[in-house]
Amino acid sequence: METTKDAGVVPRGGAKAWEVGLRLLALALTLVASIILGLDKQTKVVPLQLTPSLPPLDVPVHTKWHYLSAFVFFVVANAVACTYAALSLILVICKKPLASSAVIVGDIVIAALLAASGGATGAIGVMGKEGNSHVRWAKVCDVFGKFCDKVAVSLVLSLLGSLTFLLLASFAVIATNRRSR
Amino acid sequence: METTKDAGVVPRGGAKAWEVGLRLLALALTLVASIILGLDKQTKVVPLQLTPSLPPLDVPVHTKWHYLSAFVFFVVANAVACTYAALSLILVICKKPLASSAVIVGDIVIAALLAASGGATGAIGVMGKEGNSHVRWAKVCDVFGKFCDKVAVSLVLSLLGSLTFLLLASFAVIATNRRSR
Numbered sequence: 001m002e003t004t005k006d007a008g009v010v011p012r013g014g015a016k017a018w019e020v021g022l023r024l025l026a027l028a029l030t031l032v033a034s035i036i037l038g039l040d041k042q043t044k045v046v047p048l049q050l051t052p053s054l055p056p057l058d059v060p061v062h063t064k065w066h067y068l069s070a071f072v073f074f075v076v077a078n079a080v081a082c083t084y085a086a087l088s089l090i091l092v093i094c095k096k097p098l099a100s101s102a103v104i105v106g107d108i109v110i111a112a113l114l115a116a117s118g119g120a121t122g123a124i125g126v127m128g129k130e131g132n133s134h135v136r137w138a139k140v141c142d143v144f145g146k147f148c149d150k151v152a153v154s155l156v157l158s159l160l161g162s163l164t165f166l167l168l169a170s171f172a173v174i175a176t177n178r179r180s181r
Numbered sequence: 182m183e184t185t186k187d188a189g190v191v192p193r194g195g196a197k198a199w200e201v202g203l204r205l206l207a208l209a210l211t212l213v214a215s216i217i218l219g220l221d222k223q224t225k226v227v228p229l230q231l232t233p234s235l236p237p238l239d240v241p242v243h244t245k246w247h248y249l250s251a252f253v254f255f256v257v258a259n260a261v262a263c264t265y266a267a268l269s270l271i272l273v274i275c276k277k278p279l280a281s282s283a284v285i286v287g288d289i290v291i292a293a294l295l296a297a298s299g300g301a302t303g304a305i306g307v308m309g310k311e312g313n314s315h316v317r318w319a320k321v322c323d324v325f326g327k328f329c330d331k332v333a334v335s336l337v338l339s340l341l342g343s344l345t346f347l348l349l350a351s352f353a354v355i356a357t358n359r360r361s362r
Contacts, residue, residue, distance in 0.1 A: 067315040070304040101358040105351045108289050112296040112347060119300030123251040127305070128316070134248040135309070137318040166293060170286045173354060177282040180361040 019092055022168050027085035029161035030114070034078035037121075037154040040065040042147040063144050070120040071151070077117035078158055081110045081165070104176075107169040114162035118155060125151050200273055203349050208266035210342035211295070215259035218302075218335040221246040223328040244325050251301040252332070258298035259339055262291045262346070281357075288350040295343035299336060306332050 041064040047056035065071045088106060091099045128148055131139035141148035222245040228237035246252045269287060272280045309329055312320035322329035 063315060068313060069307060069311075070300075073300075073304075101355045104354045104358075108292070108347060108350055108354075111289070112293050112343065115293040115297040116300035116303075119251075119254075119297035119302075120304035121300075122297075123254075123301035123304045124308070126250060127308070127318075130250075132249060134244060135318075135321045137308075137316075140316050162293065166289060169289055169350075169354075173285045173289075173350075173357070174282045176354070176357045176361050177285075180357050 016092075018171075019168065020089065022164055023085055023089045023092065026161050026164040026168070027082055027089065029157045029164065030078040030082040030085060033154045033157035033161060034075050034082060036150050036157070037065050037071060037078075038075045040071075040147055040150045040154070042144050044143055046143060061143065063140075063147050068124055070117075070124040074117040074121040074154070074158065077113050078154075078161070081114050081161060084110050100172075100176075104169050104172045107165045107172070111162050111165035111169065114158055114165065118159045118162060121151065121155050121158075125155060197273075199352075200349065201270065203345055204266055204270045204273065207342050207345040207349070208263055208270065210338045210345065211259040211263040211266060214335045214338035214342060215256050215263060217331050217338070218246050218252055218259075219256045221252075221328055221331045221335070223325050225324055227324060242324065244321075244328050249305055251298075251305040255298040255302040255335070255339065258294050259335075259342070262295050262342060265291050281353075285350050285353045285357075288346045288353070292343050292346035292350065295339055295346065299340045299343060302332065302336050302339075306336060 041062065043060055043062035045058045045060050048059045049056045065075065084106060088103050091103055125148065127137055127139075128144075128151075129139060129141040131137055222243065224241055224243035226239045226241050229240045230237045246256065265287060269284050272284055306329065308318055308320075309325075309332075310320060310322040312318055
């Protein structure tokens with residue numbers, strides 16, 4: 001009797017459940033990451049000492065996610081990744097022919113896009129938290145603590161999303177390589 | 182007569198030349214990127230006006246690549262990518278069995294690593310060039326122009342390196358998928 005492999009038909013049944021699960025996870029992670037940072041803003045009243053003889057003046061200062069281009073890149077990249085996760089989920093469930101390579105390559109590109117936006121947000125986040133005396137950029141997270149905490153949460157979720165796409169691509173590569181032997 | 186594919190032997194001859202070429206290109210790009218940024222420093226004499234009645238005082242200011250953690254991440258990531266490119270080149274040339282999946286997954290991980298370090302360096306580079314009035318971080322590239330130019334060159338080379346690894350992984354995925362059909 002001819003086996004499934006010999007007949008040229010690729011067995012895919014077992015892979016379906018974990019692939020759908022991982023794509024749903026990636027969709028949720030990138031969606032929540034983009035929403036958390038896309039709604040992130042904080043207003044805080046800080047005392048401003050104009051002259052030593054007068055009492056400090058309370059001045060409201062505020063920050064929003066779109067004040068920094070790295071955060072805009074992050075929100076856009078996560079929105080793109082989330083949309084792609086939904087589209088690839090439909091392709092995988094419908095088992096469209098010729099979509100297999102496109103979906104793996106798509107996973108790789110989206111993982112790299114999320115890594116780039118994560119790197120950008122992480123670099124600005126670290127600068128906001130630590131500051132840098134050499135370029136005289138002061139830390140701002142001691143004023144905007146809640147804002148920075150949300151940036152950190154979004155960043156972790158997005159990096160987990162990137163890792164999920166990396167896992168999807170890697171598992172698919174290993175499975176396809178096994179079938180081609 | 183049985184064809185090569187039917188006999189279960191995977192034809193790989195044609196892919197060899199471009200794969201070796203792309204790996205050598207990735208090695209060169211990441212090596213040059215890490216060297217350019219890893220040697221980047223600049224000292225400049227700037228006039229400092231202490232009081233209006235006195236002439237400005239010439240003060241030397243200097244910057245080095247390791248003053249910013251994003252640049253350290255960039256140099257380390259490119260050095261890792263360069264080492265990986267050399268190792269994967271040996272594996273591909275020696276045609277080690279079972280190395281195929283590992284090399285494709287390695288390409289994907291390194292592409293993402295380079296994208297992350299590129300994102301971090303790009304975000305700090307843009308901040309250095311443009312500054313940001315909201316967080317009161319002043320632009321520094323008008324003082325350290327040559328330093329910033331070298332950062333930009335390294336960044337472009339590294340992103341091309343990341344693209345090369347993406348292409349290597351994508352071509353391998355498409356070729357393997359074709360063979361598995």
